Amino acid sequence: MRVRALVLAMVLGVLVAGCGGSGGDGGGGQSDGGETGGAKAASPFTGEDVAAGPVLAVKVDNAPQARPQVGLGDADIVYAEQVEAGLSRFLAVFSGTLPDEVGPVRSARQSDLELLRQFGTPALAYSGVQSALQPELDDARLIQLTPGMAPEAYERHDDRDAPHNLFGKPKELLAAAPDASDAADIGFRFGDAPASGGADTTEEKVSFPAAEFGFSWSAQDKHWKVSLDGDNTDLAPATVVVQHVTISQSEFHDSSGAFTPFTQTTGEGAATVLRDGKKYEGRWSRPDADSGTTFTTPDGEPLRFATGQVWVVLAEA
Known part of the structure; x- marks a missing residue:
């Protein structure tokens, strides 16, 4: 009886182990090339095995006076957008690795609101907006984080001239936005490159x-x-x-x-x-x-x- 019980337990263990892992895509950002592993799921933003957390978007300056920017290298995604006079700014999206600082932080634009909708309810760190645009931000599905709303999360650097000297602290920014959405599928897929066409x-x-x-x-x-x-x-x-x-x-x-x-x-x-x-x-x-x-x-x-x-x-x- 003991032998039969031991054999039955071993068979059941094999069956359970065989049913434990699904071979499907399983959602956003999954690595089709077997790049995920360990206890952490693949980030939907980078495909890396990291513990993705709440989404923080930061509007970052790209004027020559703003360079070198701080913290952009730790962003999961960096969007380059056109602003007035054909110039550019960045919208940096963080969820995995958080730098100590990011910036210079500048003002938001109307385009940011549509772009950010795919991230659920993200936190948005920005220096401000013109008054005519403020009602649209108030109606947008995001958590606003300006220096006036989260003063402890910002500081100005003495070695740069305003307005290119405002920097945000991501950990403090997210602490002021406890209801920010966690990173989720936004359509990106990671894995092997196409076999042809490159x-x-x-x-x-x-x-x-x-x-x-x-x-x-x-x-x-x-x-x-x-x-x-x-x-x-x-x-x-x-x-x-x-x-x-x-x-x-x-x-x-x-x-x-x-x-x-x-x-x-x-x-x-x-x-x-x-x-x-x-x-x-x-x-x-x-x-x-x-x-x-x-x-x-x-x-x-x-x-x-x-x-x-x-x-x-x-x-x-």
Whole structure:
């Protein structure tokens, strides 16, 4: 009897073990190439095995006086957006690794509100907005974190001139936003590159009317080295996405009369994905503001990203 009981227990153990793991995709950001492992799930933003936490988005300056920026290298995703006079700013999204500081922090724009809807209810750190736009932020599904709302989470650096000297402290920022959504599927997929369709590429440039982004592939480091307006930086994403979007004039303008462009991130269009020293042409799709953004090959298959930080340059179609 004891032998029969022992054999039965062993059989049951094997059956339970065989049923314990699902082989399916299982949701957003999963690595199709077997890159997940251990007790931590793959981040839906980077595909890395990290404990993804609540989502913090920070509006970061990209004027020459703002460089070098602080904390951008620890962001999961960096969006490059066009602002007034053809200049650019970043929207940096954090959920896994939090730097001690990030910035310089600058003001939000109308385009940020649509872009951030796919992140649930994220926290947004920004320096302020013009009064005409404030009602839209108040109605948006996000947690506002300005210096006036979370003064303990910001500080100004004496070695830089205002307004390029405001820096946020991510841990303190998230402490002031306990209801911020955790990182979840926004449509990104990670894993092996497409078997065909990629062109060898070591250099790529993307231009706004008054800004330029350069990406140089480093075979040694397996990352893209970033230059801003021709100046080299220490920034090194694993994947760069050039998402071709509609950019139009919004109703808002700055004190000089320059109108703010509105970058539409819903709909569909062409996309270029840089990974592993190759360039892949594809498509992006986001049916509505509550949906994530998917990237596919011309054949409609998922256009998977390399594991690591993702840059998305929102370039005019």
